Amino acid sequence: MSVISSLITSLKYPVLTIAIVIVAxxxxxxxxxxxxxxxxxxxxxxxSLAELSTYNGIQxxxxxLAVIGNVFDVTVGSQHYKKGSSYxxxxxxxxxxxxxxxxxxxxxxxxxxxLDLPCSDLLSILDWRxxxxxxxxxxxxxxxxxxxxxxxxxxYMSELxxxxxxxxxxxxxxxxQDQLYPPCNISWSEEDGSRVWCTKSR
Ligand code: HEM
Numbered sequence: 001m002s003v004i005s006s007l008i009t010s011l012k013y014p015v016l017t018i019a020i021v022i023v024a025x026x027x028x029x030x031x032x033x034x035x036x037x038x039x040x041x042x043x044x045x046x047x048s049l050a051e052l053s054t055y056n057g058i059q060x061x062x063x064x065l066a067v068i069g070n071v072f073d074v075t076v077g078s079q080h081y082k083k084g085s086s087y088x089x090x091x092x093x094x095x096x097x098x099x100x101x102x103x104x105x106x107x108x109x110x111x112x113x114x115l116d117l118p119c120s121d122l123l124s125i126l127d128w129r130x131x132x133x134x135x136x137x138x139x140x141x142x143x144x145x146x147x148x149x150x151x152x153x154x155x156y157m158s159e160l161x162x163x164x165x166x167x168x169x170x171x172x173x174x175x176x177q178d179q180l181y182p183p184c185n186i187s188w189s190e191e192d193g194s195r196v197w198c199t200k201s202r
Contacts, residue, residue, distance in 0.1 A: 045140035046151050047071055052142055053092040057082055064139065066094035067129045068114070069146025069157070072136040094142055099128045112145050115160060119167035126164065 047064075052071060055064035062075045063082065074080075080087045089095055089104035094112040098104055100121040114125060132138075143149040146157045153161075184198040 044138070044151070045071075046147070046149060047140055047142050048149075049093075049142070049144055052094075056092040063091050065090040065092070065132075066096070066112075066142045067099070067132055068096050068112075068125065068160070069094060069142045069144065070129060070132070070138060071140045071142055072132045073139045074132070074136045077136065094144065094146075096125055096128075100124050115156070115163065119163075119170055122160075122164055122167055123171065 047066075052064060052066060054060045055062050055073075057063045057075075057078070062073055063078055064071055064073055065081070066072070074091075079085060081091050082088065087104075089098060095104075095106070096112050096114055097117070098106060098111065100117060114122060117125075141147040141151045143151075146154055146160075148154055182198045184196060186194060186196045188194045
């Protein structure tokens with residue numbers, strides 16, 4: 001019997017109906033708890049740095065990495081990430097900064113710091129996160145710089161979001177300027193004399 005038809009049948013029995021409704025509410029809340037801003041978010045695991053570091057293909061079979069505090073299971077890309085391969089650096093940690101600096105030796109506490117980077121780098125990091133979201137499985141959040149141990153965004157994350165917003169506006173403005181005033185070039189040769197040409201809008 002379907003849930004709806006059993007509900008209709010049970011309407012004849014008020015106590016049973018109330019019990020079904022209470023169970024349904026608890027079930028829904030346990031799957032989709034409400035965040036502080038009251039939006040429903042799917043439950044995800046919160047990792048500590050120590051726990052994330054074990055997902056290195058050895059202590060734990062799987063390979064996990066974090067990008068701005070979002071943890072992804074990249075085991076299916078083990079050709080890039082297993083020990084000895086080009087991008088093993090990223091495994092078991094949040095090494096977001098190296099996604100744009102290419103410094104795969106940075107094991108300092110600065111390796112997930114991005115606020116001092118220029119807009120182009122910040123936007124590129126967001127592109128990277130999108131790539132990981134599309135290609136791999138998102139498994140949770142890292143409680144550190146970007147999220148706290150309850151999975152709530154930290155002050156640092158709010159600052160980053162603000163900066164990214166400004167960067168996007170700047171980028172849009174620059175694009176508009178380019179369309180209004182496309183960059184022009186001039187050349188001169190004895191044969192052709194002066195020649196001026198402008199780049200079409202990007
Ligand atoms: C800042 C420097 C760089 C960073 C942070 C970087 C990062 C990465 C990462 C994370 C991946 C794996 C992507 C995935 O999981 O699908 C990757 C793949 C790859 N990278 Fe880089 N990379 C850098 C520079 C380079 C350079 C200079 C080259 C070439 C000379 C290169 C060639 C490749 C190739 C061929 C792949 C494999 C693409 C595929 O199989 O889909 N990378 N890179």
